[in-house]
Structures are given as C-alpha cells and as structure tokens.
Amino acid sequence: MQGPAVFMDISLEDQAQELRKYFKSLGAEISEEKSPKGIEDDLHKIVGVCDVCFKEPNESEIEAILNSIVSIMVSIPLERGENLILAFSQRLTKAPGPKLGMVSLQSLWRLYNNLEENSPLRYHVYYHVIELAARVGSVREVFTGVDQLRKEFATCPPSNEQMQKLYRLLHQVLKDQNSELAAKVMIELLGTYTDENASYAREDAIKCIVTALADPNTYLLDPLLSLKPVRFLEGELIHDLLNIFVSEKLSSYQTFYKNHKEFVHSQGLNHEQNIKKMRILSFMQMAESNPEISFDEIISELQIEEKDVEAFIIEVLKTRLVRARMDQAARTVRVASTMHRTFGRAQWLALRTVLQAWRANVQQAHEAMKSVATAQLEYANQQPKA
Structure with a gap:
C-alpha cells in the first residue's frame, strides 16, 4: 500500500x-x-x-x-x-x-x-x-x-529538576552498557544538588558510590568525597566503604567485609571484584613511596600467591595507573611513576614544586637563547658591509 x-x-x-x-x-x-x-x-x-x-x-x-x-x-x-x-x-x-x-x-x-x-x-x-x-x-x-x-x-x-530526571534515566540505561559513562552521568547528577537540597539526594548518592566501586575501570574515587550529597552520607556504611577504596589498604576492606558481608552483597557489589580493585589500589599506594617493591612485599601486603605475582603486576600495568618495570631475576618491581589515589594538600604542594622548577628552567632557557641571539646580532653588526 x-x-x-x-x-x-x-x-x-x-x-x-x-x-x-x-x-x-x-x-x-x-x-x-x-x-x-x-x-x-x-x-x-x-x-x-x-x-x-x-x-x-x-x-x-x-x-x-x-x-x-x-x-x-x-x-x-x-x-x-x-x-x-x-x-x-x-x-x-x-x-x-x-x-x-x-x-x-x-x-x-x-x-x-x-x-x-x-x-x-x-x-x-x-x-x-x-x-x-x-x-x-x-x-x-x-x-x-x-x-x-x-x-x-x-x-x-x-530546569534543575528536568536535568536530574534526565541524568537518572541516562544512568539507568547506561549502567549495564558502559559503567564508566554511567558513573560520570551520576556524578553530574549529584553536582546538580545544592547545600539546601543535598540531603534529599541520598539514593542518588548511594547509586553513584556503588556504580563507581563496581566499575572495573574506575580507580580514582577521591573526587566523590567532595560531592555534597555524598558528604551527607558520612557515618553510614556506604561512606565508610568508599573511604576504604579512597585511601585504605586491602586489609581494611577485608575487615569491613568480614563485619558487613550482608551489606556489601545487598548493594549488588561483587566481593571478588572488590578484592581485585583493592589490590590494585593498595599497590598504587605502595608505589607512591617505594621506587622499588619486592615480590615478597607484594605477596605479604596484597595476599597474593607467589605464582600469581607476575600476572598481577601485568594487570596493574595494563591500567596505566602505574608505570614500572618488572625484574623477574631480582624479584622486584621498579616504579617510574604512579597516579595518586588521593590528591590532597601534600600532592598540591608537590605539584607546585614541580611547576616552579619547570618555570625556572624555562626562564633559564629563555635567557640563554636571548644571550645567544644578542651575541649573533652584535657579531653581524661588526662585520664589514659588502
């Protein structure tokens, strides 16, 4: 027809x-x-x-x-x-x-x-x-x-309310397709709340934390703590769990899980995946202050069997959070650089020092080039005219 x-x-x-x-x-x-x-x-x-x-x-x-x-x-x-x-x-x-x-x-x-x-x-x-x-x-x-x-x-x-509705829909449809993008959407949603209404965003804040913890590609969780709705969760188990992933070691998570198994599972979180992420985060923390880490330290701190150490290090390097070289003969990992799990005052001061040194080097190079250019000009002026 x-x-x-x-x-x-x-x-x-x-x-x-x-x-x-x-x-x-x-x-x-x-x-x-x-x-x-x-x-x-x-x-x-x-x-x-x-x-x-x-x-x-x-x-x-x-x-x-x-x-x-x-x-x-x-x-x-x-x-x-x-x-x-x-x-x-x-x-x-x-x-x-x-x-x-x-x-x-x-x-x-x-x-x-x-x-x-x-x-x-x-x-x-x-x-x-x-x-x-x-x-x-x-x-x-x-x-x-x-x-x-x-x-x-x-x-x-x-309107703010319309955007909140849209962000919730996007998070819902993306969480099983692209957890990283879903987490970004949820962070945007939480950013729409103010001091006056942040207390009403409890459910959204919990979803945001759970999505970020469950995402296998999200490791830098420190920014969540500054979100107003997340701050209203202080004192609750979900906030305690987030803090562990932000700054504590594997042993802290294991203690939390031992005491709150039902809570972890009720949030839809996978314990084995949590262990895997906490091992990587704990290794990052070790790498921040240790340019050389022995296999024995990794086995002890991260509770990994010796036969699995090399596979674990390769997994860490795949995340690109740590740049390092593995020396199997010496049974060590030599760290070149690592991302910081948290970025507080100490990290800002360190960054400031690096930038100041960089600026000084640029100024030195500029002065050196200026001197070379002046000398060349003087030399050219001293030459007899053709």
Whole structure:
C-alpha cells in the first residue's frame, strides 16, 4: 500500500488530509475530511492514530509516514504544537519490536533536530529519544557524553529538576552498557544538588558510590568525597566503604567485609571484584613511596600467591595507573611513576614544586637563547658591509 509522499509541495492542510486518508485505509478510526477547526485539530486526530502505520509491512513506508507527520508538526508555531509534539513522542516510544523501534527512533531524532534551539520542547523530545534508544540498544548513537549533553541544551537549558530526571534515566540505561559513562552521568547528577537540597539526594548518592566501586575501570574515587550529597552520607556504611577504596589498604576492606558481608552483597557489589580493585589500589599506594617493591612485599601486603605475582603486576600495568618495570631475576618491581589515589594538600604542594622548577628552567632557557641571539646580532653588526 502506498502512503503519501514526504515533504510534498502542497499545503499543510492538504498533507494532513492525505495522511487522514492513509490512516483510514489502514482501518484507523479517523475521518478522511479536513477538520473545520484547522490544521492543529487535523494533526491531533492524526497523532491519535499514527501508531496504526506499524501494521505496514514496509519499514521505509512507515518511516515516510512518520516523517510526513514530523514535517507538518515542525511547521506549526510552538505555542500551538506543544501538546501534539509530546503526544507524538510518547506514541513513538511504544513502537513494538526492535525494527519498528529503530524506525520510530529515527523519526523522533529528526523531530528533535528540527525544533528550534530555543524551544523548551527539545528537552521532552530528547528524553523520549533516550527512552526509545535504550529499548533498541542505540543510546550511544544519540548520547556520547555529558559535555555533548550540555551543548545540546546550551541555548535553552532545562530546569534543575528536568536535568536530574534526565541524568537518572541516562544512568539507568547506561549502567549495564558502559559503567564508566554511567558513573560520570551520576556524578553530574549529584553536582546538580545544592547545600539546601543535598540531603534529599541520598539514593542518588548511594547509586553513584556503588556504580563507581563496581566499575572495573574506575580507580580514582577521591573526587566523590567532595560531592555534597555524598558528604551527607558520612557515618553510614556506604561512606565508610568508599573511604576504604579512597585511601585504605586491602586489609581494611577485608575487615569491613568480614563485619558487613550482608551489606556489601545487598548493594549488588561483587566481593571478588572488590578484592581485585583493592589490590590494585593498595599497590598504587605502595608505589607512591617505594621506587622499588619486592615480590615478597607484594605477596605479604596484597595476599597474593607467589605464582600469581607476575600476572598481577601485568594487570596493574595494563591500567596505566602505574608505570614500572618488572625484574623477574631480582624479584622486584621498579616504579617510574604512579597516579595518586588521593590528591590532597601534600600532592598540591608537590605539584607546585614541580611547576616552579619547570618555570625556572624555562626562564633559564629563555635567557640563554636571548644571550645567544644578542651575541649573533652584535657579531653581524661588526662585520664589514659588502
């Protein structure tokens, strides 16, 4: 069955009537006649039955129909099309099956990109885009990161509450697909709370901590402690556990786990994965003050069997948190550099010293080059003219 062409060179009213006829032919409860109330009423009736087109066996035909609706919708003044856009978006999020979901996602994304940048409706359509993209496994095609998200809404920023809702949705759909990105989204969410309402963010703060602890690629957890909602958790077990991962050794975690096994498992955390991460974090701490670490120290501190030491060191080096060289003959690890687990006053002072030395070296080099240039100029001036 052939549907109406997309972006036809006829009036909006005539396009709407063609759509009415098409949906009527599919069995939808809609009149073929134009509404005497105008294009908005026509479109309201069309949106109400637009999901009937999912009966169409040809996916390209479905996309053409949905795009025809989009073309009319974006031609209507904003104040007259708000409810229509919201209703259309909601219907498309319910498209059955992955194939029709993908077709609907493409049309919904087209609608989003055709709205004016200063339209507050862009937020609502984007929210439904993420919902639908999650269903068809295409979230990363529309969301690449929090920086991109800020740019999307730079002209017309949503309210704080709207952004919190969107961040929660993104975290929910990303946590099983990309734990690192999910953690960044959750940190952004916690950053939207102020001193006045941080106490209401308890659930979000706990999710943020658990996501970060469970992420096998997240090791630098110190920044979480400065987030206002996380600070409100001080004194609770989840905050104590975070502190262990931020600055304490493997033995501290093992003691915590021994006393609070049920709590750790109730948060959905894997004990063996926790042990693996704490070993790496403890090794980083050892490397901060020891340029040379013996295998015996690693075996003792990290409770690793001797046969597993080399494999563990290779695992550490893969994280790129520590730069080192293993000497199997001497049974040592020679550390070149390491990331700091925490970055407090001592680390800032050390960085300041390094930068001051660098500045002094640059100034020395600049003065030396200046002297060379002056000498060359004087030499050139002393030469006889040709």
